[in-house]
Amino acid sequence: MERNRRLRVMVAKPGLDGHDRGARIIARAFRDAGFEVVYSGLHQTPEEIVHAAIQEDVDLIGLSSLAGAHSYLFPAVVEFLKERDAEDIQVIGGGIIPEEDITRLKAAGIREIFTPGSTLDDIVAWVRENVNPKE
Amino acid sequence: MPSTSELVEKVISGDVRSVARVIRDIDDGIPAVRDVLKALYPHTGKAYVIGITGAPGVGKSTLVDQMIGHLRADGKTVGVLAVDPTSPFSGGAILGDRVRMQRHSMDEGVFIRSLATRGHFGGLTQSTRSAIDVLDAMGKDIVIVETVGVGQDEVDVVRSAHTTVICVIPGMGDDIQAIKAGILEVGDIFLINKADREGSDKTLSDLRLMIDMDQKKYESGTWKPPILKAQAVFDQGVTELLEEIAKHADYLRSVYGDLRFRARKDKVREELAEMIKNRLVETVLRGITDTGEFEEAAEAIVRGDIDPYTASDDLVLPKISLPDPE
Numbered sequence: 001m002e003r004n005r006r007l008r009v010m011v012a013k014p015g016l017d018g019h020d021r022g023a024r025i026i027a028r029a030f031r032d033a034g035f036e037v038v039y040s041g042l043h044q045t046p047e048e049i050v051h052a053a054i055q056e057d058v059d060l061i062g063l064s065s066l067a068g069a070h071s072y073l074f075p076a077v078v079e080f081l082k083e084r085d086a087e088d089i090q091v092i093g094g095g096i097i098p099e100e101d102i103t104r105l106k107a108a109g110i111r112e113i114f115t116p117g118s119t120l121d122d123i124v125a126w127v128r129e130n131v132n133p134k135e
Numbered sequence: 136m137p138s139t140s141e142l143v144e145k146v147i148s149g150d151v152r153s154v155a156r157v158i159r160d161i162d163d164g165i166p167a168v169r170d171v172l173k174a175l176y177p178h179t180g181k182a183y184v185i186g187i188t189g190a191p192g193v194g195k196s197t198l199v200d201q202m203i204g205h206l207r208a209d210g211k212t213v214g215v216l217a218v219d220p221t222s223p224f225s226g227g228a229i230l231g232d233r234v235r236m237q238r239h240s241m242d243e244g245v246f247i248r249s250l251a252t253r254g255h256f257g258g259l260t261q262s263t264r265s266a267i268d269v270l271d272a273m274g275k276d277i278v279i280v281e282t283v284g285v286g287q288d289e290v291d292v293v294r295s296a297h298t299t300v301i302c303v304i305p306g307m308g309d310d311i312q313a314i315k316a317g318i319l320e321v322g323d324i325f326l327i328n329k330a331d332r333e334g335s336d337k338t339l340s341d342l343r344l345m346i347d348m349d350q351k352k353y354e355s356g357t358w359k360p361p362i363l364k365a366q367a368v369f370d371q372g373v374t375e376l377l378e379e380i381a382k383h384a385d386y387l388r389s390v391y392g393d394l395r396f397r398a399r400k401d402k403v404r405e406e407l408a409e410m411i412k413n414r415l416v417e418t419v420l421r422g423i424t425d426t427g428e429f430e431e432a433a434e435a436i437v438r439g440d441i442d443p444y445t446a447s448d449d450l451v452l453p454k455i456s457l458p459d460p461e
Contacts, residue, residue, distance in 0.1 A: 005163050006226070006253070031227035036251050041234030052233065052240045055247055057155035086152065134159075 005133035008058040012040040012049045014077065017067030022095065026062060029120040033128070046076035054086050060131045063110075065095040075108035090131055094118070139167070143174040149273045151246065158248055161265045164417075172265055175272040180395040182214070182271035185380060186293030188284035189302030194328040195281050196235035198302065198367040198376075202279065203239050205377055211277050212244040214270030216263060218282040218292065221251040228252075232281060246270060260291045261413055264406065267295060290321055294405070297394065298383045300324045300376065303342070305334035319345055322360055324379050330364035330372070339364070358386050419454050 011027045013020050020042055030037045038056045040049055053061050063074055074093045081087055093105060094114040102113045111130065114123055137145070137153075145153035160168035185202075187195050196217065203213050217232035230249035239245040250266065252259055263280060270278045282292050284301065293299045301322035325346070327338050342362050361379050365372025388394055396402050423429045432446040441449075 006251075008159075027229050031222055031229045032225045034226040036221075036228045036230060036249075038230045038233060038249050041231075041237050044237065048237060048240045052237065052247070054151055055155055055240070056230075056233075056249060057152075057159040084152075133163075 005135070007035045007060070007127070007131065007133045008038065008056060009035050009060045009062060009127070010038045010040060010049070010053045010056060010058045011062045011064065012044055012052075012077075013042045013064055014044055014046055014049060014073040015065065015067060015069045016043060017065055017069070018042055019066045020064070022066065023062075023064040025120070026064065026094065026123065029124055030062075030127070033124045035127070046073055047080050049077055050080040050084055050086070053081075053089055054084060057134075058089060059133055060127065061089060061091045063091065063093045065093065065097070068096075070095060070097050071101055071104065074105055074110050078109035088134065092126075094123070139170045139174065142171055146171075146175060146269060146273055147178055154246065154269055154273050155248070157269050158250075158266045161262050161269070162250060162253070164262075168265075172268060175268060178272040179268045180271065180397065182267070182275055182278045183384060183394065184267055184278045184280065184296045184298075184396070186296030186299040187279060187281045187302065188290070188293050188299065189328075190307065191283055193302045193304045194367045195283075195302055196232040198326070198328060198365070198373065199232075199279055199281050200236045200238070201367050201370050201373040202377065203236060203245055204370075205373055206277055207239070207242065207244055212275045213239075213246075214267075214273070214275035214278040215245070215247040216250055216266055216270070216278070216280045217247065218250045218252060218259070218263065218280070220283060221253045226253070246273070246275065260295065261406075261409055263292050264295045294321060295396070295402075297387060297396070298323045298380050300326055300380070302326050302328050303338060304329045305332045305338045307338075322346075323358060323383050324376065325360055325362045326372070326376060327362065327364045328367050328372075331366055335364060358383060419451060422454055423450050 009030050011023050011030070013023055023039070027037045027039050038052070038058060040052055049061065061077060063077060065073060070093060074091070078091055081089055081091070090111050091109065092112045092114070093110050097105070097113055097115055105113055112126055142153055142157065146157055157168060157171055160171070187199060189195050199215060203215070206213050215236065217230065219228055219230045219232060221228045228251035230251060233247055233249055236247055239247065248266065250263065267278050267280065280292060280296060284290060299321050301324070303325065305327060325342055327335055339362055346360055346362070363372055363375055363379065365376060367373060384394065391399055428450060432441070432450055435441045436443050436446055
């Protein structure tokens with residue numbers, strides 16, 4: 001056994017949005033940064049994502065949405081985490097998200113939102129700085 | 136942090152968060168998890184463990200997904216450990232087996248966990264074995280371990296199973312060659328998935344031939360591995376597979392009298408040797424890495440000051456009286 005905590009991240013696609021190119025690219029970037037990435041697949045409900053994240057004991061959930069339903073779906077994930085007593089799992093989001101929604105999403109407990117123009121390096125750097133593997 | 140006894144209680148009562156956390160501690164090599172595993176041990180030995188292995192893309196995860204569906208309809212609870220390789224370059228991994236099984240994620244009777252192979256010093260088998268114990272102790276009736284059957288490590292992992300299923304697909308001639316090299320012997324059941332593809336009869340006869348060459352399998356009273364055809368994505372051949380697994384379980388029961396993994400001395404010896412080996416390697420290697428001796432020796436070899444044989448003797452021999460790694 002090696003004695004080191006490795007960061008575990010779930011990359012998830014909530015809702016009916018079928019565009020997962022971005023999620024896959026993020027998953028690869030996280031892998032290349034040395035994280036263990038669990039990919040959820042498409043069309044997940046917020047509740048399914050939370051159940052899976054708990055079974056996988058991840059430190060972070062990265063939600064991707066390009067279809068406009070983020071204002072409902074992202075906070076729903078945070079709510080289900082609370083309900084399951086798993087608020088220690090942080091949530092970030094990315095996708096096509098209008099500026100005016102970002103403040104509301106952050107108020108709802110989403111730690112950070114990455115919009116088009118964010119580089120992979122920025123996102124990885126943010127995760128390294130803000131998310132520590134649980135002790 | 137809950138105490139060890141609280142954690143143990145929660146695992147036994149089936150608390151998902153606690154189970155997930157203990158498996159994480161096993162994977163991360165946290166020393167305190169040993170105490171949890173010791174306390175869980177008396178609660179293990181009830182689950183039936185099925186190993187599924189095969190090359191990437193043969194449909195293992197889809198097969199596991201269908202198996203879960205049937206087992207659940209039968210009232211059985213199921214734990215799944217899906218092992219995927221770690222990138223040797225970054226140490227990271229993409230664990231995607233879950234995608235095919237996500238429809239079961241809300242089912243309280245199913246626990247699915249993705250594991251990365253990491254750089255375990257051959258410790259993958261041990262950590263997977265420990266994770267099986269945790270799922271067993273939480274009360275899962277069936278534990279399915281899915282691995283990519285490419286290396287010795289992955290093959291060793293499925294040796295922890297009661298029944299090992301090897302998946303192939305038609306038309307991968309070289310793949311069958313690869314099986315011959317080492318994993319043929321561990322297969323209790325062979326499954327030709329995607330059997331609607333051209334060449335499935337040829338694959339069947341090739342497999343039959345190779346299994347028949349293993350004469351030991353034809354001594355009377357021994358298990359003769361069946362070869363099945365399936366199209367897992369359409370749920371065809373999955374019921375038959377589960378029937379064969381049940382037959383294999385009957386066979387094991389008739390031979391050993393007891394299905395518990397630790398009631399079989401051959402398995403116990405393997406496991407104990409593995410644990411001792413890991414414990415020693417872990418202790419010695421950590422000791423010399425932490426002090427910098429390992430790096431110094433590597434540099435000395437590169438400079439040409441010493442040969443690697445002498446260097447390894449110098450590093451290991453003084454450590455023979457081992458300190459407690461905790």
